[in-house]
Amino acid sequence: MGAPAFVVAAAAAVLLCGALARAQDMDKEWARPPYRGFFGAPGSMLPQSDVDLLEFPLNLEYLETEFFCWSALGYGLDAIDANLTGGGPPSxxxxSASLTPFIRDIATQFCYQEVGHLRAIKQTVRGFPRPLLDISAANFGKVIEQALNATLDPPFNPYENSVNFLIASYIIPYVGLTGYVGANPKLFTPQARKLLAGLLGVESAQDAVIRTLLYERGMTQVSSYGVGVAEVTAHISDLRNDLGRRGVKDEGLVVAPGQGPEGLTVGNVIAGDHLSLAYDRTPEEILGIVYGTGNPAQHGGFFPQGADGRIARGLLGV
Structure with a gap:
């Protein structure tokens, strides 16, 4: 026998009231003034955590922009669009690097792609001014010496030739893309996830191009150091693993037997885990790597005064 009509009506009224109350709560939630992030991003509806995670990679995007643009064009972001620097100090x-026409063309494309990334992020969150960046030959030379655990003579110079430029390029974009992979599950909003996916796609493609060009030159000797390109990439990856302090999340162009895709190749033109999925990194790992200190609270390396944004500054205790 069915329930009396008045019981059904009462239950329906309770459900309706609950639904209306929830709808009103949602209206209040989405009727908030546009979220303005740390520096204020007009029109943004992102929660603070999404803003922080989207602002953090600006550090890497600034770094890539400056390195690729200077290498390809002989000038940096100030000459391309000074507004994008936010008034930050010059790098x-x-x-300008001594590159073949083919490699210079690729570097030029990378340069303008990175400029686009800066625009995309800053159209979503306000961001922060370009931090002080050290893209000097001396700084890159220190990274390579740290990776090879040797004093090099002559010092490594990323601007000297195309091979050196590609090796220096190997150092940077991959770190950023692992950060995007790590940030993805932490984002709440579709807007933030869509932006991150777009950035990750192009950063991954850049890394694949760099690795492919280096793989083709794997046996080429790097200057007079008595070491080949593939071996140098392995040492750079080992260094990043050491500085990241979270295990293996980086691999060179050639790996030990059983460590390539499905354990069946030693060639490793694209880095990936045992399922050939991209590795992830946290902001703490990334900062330890780009600072060259292994410690997100101790700046240095490419960021002499530290990275910017709430995440990086919080880790520095600023």
Whole structure:
């Protein structure tokens, strides 16, 4: 026998009231003034955590922009669009690289892609001014010496030739893309996830191009150091693993037997885990790597005064 009509009506009224109350709560939630992030991003509806996670990679995007643009064009972001610098200090040591026409063309494309990334992020969150960046030959030389655990003579110079430029390029974009992979599950909003996916796609493609060009030159000797390109990439990856302090999340162009895709190749033109999925990194790992200190609270390396944004500054205790 069915329930009396008045019981059904009462239950329906309770459900309706609950639904209306929830709808009113949602209206209040989405009727908030546009979220303005740390520096204020007009029109943004992102929660603070999404803003922080989208602002953090600006550090890497600034770094990539400056290195690729200086290498390809002989000038940096100030000459392309000074507004995008936010009034931040000019980078240290940038210079035009001695590149083949083919490699210069690729570097030029990378340069303008990175400029686009800066625009995309800053159209979503306000961001922060370009931090002080050290893209000098001396700084890259320190990274390579740290990776090889040797003093090099002559010092490694990323601007000297195309091979050196590609090796220096190997150092940077991959770190950023692992950060995007790590940030993805932490984002709440579709807007933030869509932006991150777009950035990750192009950063991954850049890394694949760099690795492919280096793989083709794997046996080429790097200057007079008595070491080949593939071996140098392995040492750079080992260094990043050491500085990241979270295990293996980086692999060179050639790996030990059983460590390539499905354990069946030693060639490793694209880095990935045992399922050939991209590795992830946290902001703490990334900062330890780009600072060259292994410690997100101790700046240095490419960021002499530290990275910017709430995450990086919080880790520095600023």
């Amino acid at each position: 240290i040591g940038g210079q």
